[in-house]
Amino acid sequence: MIVDSDPEESIHVSANAVGMTFSSGHVAVADASFTIGRGEFVAVVGPSGCGKSTLLRMIAGLIGPTRGQVTVGGQSAVEACRRQRIGFVFQDPRLLPWRTAAQNVHLPLELERVPRPTRDIRVPGALALVGLTPSDAVKTPRMLSGGMRMRVSLARALVTDPDVLLLDEPFGALDDILRQQLNAELVRIWMQRRPTTVFVTHNVAEAVYLSQRILIVTPAPGRIAGDVRVPFEYPRGAELRATAEFARCTGDISDRLRESAS
Amino acid sequence: MRSTSRSFAARAVPPIVLFLLLLGAWQGATYVQNIPRYLLPGPADVFAAAVANWRKLAGATGVTAAGAVCGFAASVFWGTLIAVLFSQSAMIRRSFFPYAIFLQTVPIVAIAPLIVLWSGTGFRSVVIVAFIVSLFPVVTNATAGLTAIDPDLLDLFRLHGASRWQTLVKLRLPSSVPSIVTGAKTSSGLAVIGTIVGEFFVGYDASERFGLGYLIQQSSDQLKTDLLFCAVLLSTLLGLLVFLAVGAVGATILHRWDAGSA
Numbered sequence A: 001m002i003v004d005s006d007p008e009e010s011i012h013v014s015a016n017a018v019g020m021t022f023s024s025g026h027v028a029v030a031d032a033s034f035t036i037g038r039g040e041f042v043a044v045v046g047p048s049g050c051g052k053s054t055l056l057r058m059i060a061g062l063i064g065p066t067r068g069q070v071t072v073g074g075q076s077a078v079e080a081c082r083r084q085r086i087g088f089v090f091q092d093p094r095l096l097p098w099r100t101a102a103q104n105v106h107l108p109l110e111l112e113r114v115p116r117p118t119r120d121i122r123v124p125g126a127l128a129l130v131g132l133t134p135s136d137a138v139k140t141p142r143m144l145s146g147g148m149r150m151r152v153s154l155a156r157a158l159v160t161d162p163d164v165l166l167l168d169e170p171f172g173a174l175d176d177i178l179r180q181q182l183n184a185e186l187v188r189i190w191m192q193r194r195p196t197t198v199f200v201t202h203n204v205a206e207a208v209y210l211s212q213r214i215l216i217v218t219p220a221p222g223r224i225a226g227d228v229r230v231p232f233e234y235p236r237g238a239e240l241r242a243t244a245e246f247a248r249c250t251g252d253i254s255d256r257l258r259e260s261a262s
Numbered sequence B: 001m002r003s004t005s006r007s008f009a010a011r012a013v014p015p016i017v018l019f020l021l022l023l024g025a026w027q028g029a030t031y032v033q034n035i036p037r038y039l040l041p042g043p044a045d046v047f048a049a050a051v052a053n054w055r056k057l058a059g060a061t062g063v064t065a066a067g068a069v070c071g072f073a074a075s076v077f078w079g080t081l082i083a084v085l086f087s088q089s090a091m092i093r094r095s096f097f098p099y100a101i102f103l104q105t106v107p108i109v110a111i112a113p114l115i116v117l118w119s120g121t122g123f124r125s126v127v128i129v130a131f132i133v134s135l136f137p138v139v140t141n142a143t144a145g146l147t148a149i150d151p152d153l154l155d156l157f158r159l160h161g162a163s164r165w166q167t168l169v170k171l172r173l174p175s176s177v178p179s180i181v182t183g184a185k186t187s188s189g190l191a192v193i194g195t196i197v198g199e200f201f202v203g204y205d206a207s208e209r210f211g212l213g214y215l216i217q218q219s220s221d222q223l224k225t226d227l228l229f230c231a232v233l234l235s236t237l238l239g240l241l242v243f244l245a246v247g248a249v250g251a252t253i254l255h256r257w258d259a260g261s262a
Helices: A052-059 A077-083 A101-111 A116-129 A146-158 A176-193 A204-210 A238-242 A244-261 B002-033 B043-052 B054-088 B090-105 B108-119 B123-147 B151-159 B164-175 B177-201 B212-221 B225-254
Strands: A011-021 A027-037 A041-045 A067-072 A086-089 A164-168 A196-201 A213-217 A222-229
Touching: A011 A052, A011 A196, A027 A052, A027 A067, A027 A196, A041 A052, A041 A204, A052 A067, A052 A164, A052 A196, A052 A222, A067 A077, A086 A146, A086 B151, A101 A116, A101 A146, A101 B164, A116 A146, A146 A164, A146 A176, A176 A204, A176 A238, A196 A204, A204 A238, A204 A244, A213 A244, A222 A244, A238 A244, B002 B043, B043 B054, B043 B225, B054 B090, B054 B123, B054 B164, B054 B177, B054 B212, B054 B225, B090 B123, B108 B123, B108 B177, B123 B164, B123 B177, B151 B164, B164 B177, B177 B212, B177 B225, B212 B225
Parallel strands: A027 A222, A041 A196, A041 A213, A086 A164, A164 A196
Antiparallel strands: A011 A027, A011 A067, A213 A222
């Protein structure tokens, strides 16, 4: 299956000369412009502290830019976050420890006051989508492994069937095998649901494996130093990682990341 | 399990041995030095007084325990409610906090006459004193817990359009349960002290029902030092018991909250 996207055709997220200066005076993002097409999977790579997370929070409408404009579905992101369904996955699972896995996944539907019959269908659906069994669903986060907790966190972001899925280095704390496994599952889920996905990471191989396009961000204050199309077709198997093209693509982007940092 | 019971034994045996040695030295000293009983009764005298007056002592302990439990319960309830109010606005917090500190710093002896004036002497006034003395730790700890919420989780709630009430009930209150338990533990000890102090100053004139505070005062006036020792010992034991009970209840509640909450 070939997933082609034409961002020109239907722009979902756009940033126009966006800057973010915090009240402390720290310039997190200097001048970033990019567009993301509807249903596209874009990875954002850059060194730690380059303002990638700030960009993601601006797309989510959690913070407004101090310069320029971020729009989602044609509206300013801060406005749009009330109308668009947005799923956000944090660096850590960030689960509520007093709730079971299923109750954690249930939370966004409660907050958005989704009618109960819909909730009762959505929650098991989301849990199954990320590969959690009914016996895992009744466990509290304390009883789950790190990988399982991340799956719950992913299910919580997916349960509202979001238009936009934002992930902030979600698998950074997991070991390599688990990370690759969850990467494969994320691609599968994305192909199934096709949310517009923005995945922030500092791991280039992960970005190449997952995304259709990669935005390279300079060290703070963040600028977009590159916009690279990833040439591989979906579905992407684990064997892709072992190919020469994959290594070349990863190497290219690592080089550009280094150049932009110097 | 075995290792914990062994370590418990390792921790418990030395203080018990020391206690028995001190008891022996005390008894020996009173015997050898021939100290008058009204100055320092020996352990045997104290024990004899306890046996002779057990009905009186049990009744007083019961009354004091009831006062402490009522004062403590009021502190946890009102303390949490006040903290919820504080957590809703920095303005409210800034306005009221100095007066909350007043409660902490004002010597209870100084306001005891006012309490007697407004509420008379008796059980209710004793509970009021216990309440005033034990309120502060709950307010400060609960306020700290309610305001120190994981910013990512606050973002998550905002992202899904949570109302102020939903954020309070589904995030702030459950997140602050560990802090409230910590405050309650401190408060429980203070409630016992507050009750006994209250019985000193706003307690019972000469009714048939009286607490340990009254008993301490009375036996001191009558130079019944052996009975005084019994009352002091029981006060200490009561304080310890209440503290341990609150700790055990707290540990049960907190079972879900600890570790792995990320």
